[in-house]
Amino acid sequence: xxxxxxxxxxxxxxxxxxxxxxxxxxxxxxxxxxxxxxxxxxxxxxxxxxxxxxxxxxxxxxxxxxxxxxxxxxxxxxxxxxxxxxxxxxxxxxxxxxxxxxxxxxxxxxxxxxxxxxxxxxxxxxxxxxxxxxxxxxxxxxxxxxxxxxxxxxxxxxxxxxxxxxxxxxxxxxxxxxxxxxxxxxxxxxx
Numbered sequence: 001x002x003x004x005x006x007x008x009x010x011x012x013x014x015x016x017x018x019x020x021x022x023x024x025x026x027x028x029x030x031x032x033x034x035x036x037x038x039x040x041x042x043x044x045x046x047x048x049x050x051x052x053x054x055x056x057x058x059x060x061x062x063x064x065x066x067x068x069x070x071x072x073x074x075x076x077x078x079x080x081x082x083x084x085x086x087x088x089x090x091x092x093x094x095x096x097x098x099x100x101x102x103x104x105x106x107x108x109x110x111x112x113x114x115x116x117x118x119x120x121x122x123x124x125x126x127x128x129x130x131x132x133x134x135x136x137x138x139x140x141x142x143x144x145x146x147x148x149x150x151x152x153x154x155x156x157x158x159x160x161x162x163x164x165x166x167x168x169x170x171x172x173x174x175x176x177x178x179x180x181x182x183x184x185x186x187x188x189x190x191x
Contacts, residue, residue: 010162018155022148029144036137043129054119058112065108072101 008162008166014158014162015155018151018158021151025144025147025151029140032140033137036133039133043133047123050123051119054115057115061108061111061115065105068101068104
């Protein structure tokens, strides 16, 4: 009986250890999930900031372009007014203004392209970081599932061993009891 109690106590201890390990694994996964969510939120916030900054820069370039266009129109009007009689001089000045305007437009387009490329690069970096975080999270989840499966298998093995030991003890006790009863009957018959 003492062995049976010891086996039960050992089985209970193994079960408690297994439950504690599973609980610890769950808590660890929850912490990892929270860390992942926090990193993902930070990544989204950084991406959103980069997008807003890109939009602000594009708007600033548009405003600058609009101002330059207005300045150009104003100068062109002044040029026409001042040089109404001197057509060739006026045309030369107008052409110079047009060339300047074209140069400014090309500079603007180049800056706009650079700004878009910078925004696209920031977006790609953000998506890469998010994908890496997802991959890490998936790996951690798989590790957790594997540990949980191992823990369950170990728990089931320990449980089967405990049940087998209890069964063996019962069979031994039954054999002893039968042997005792047979000996007791034999002794009574001898008497």
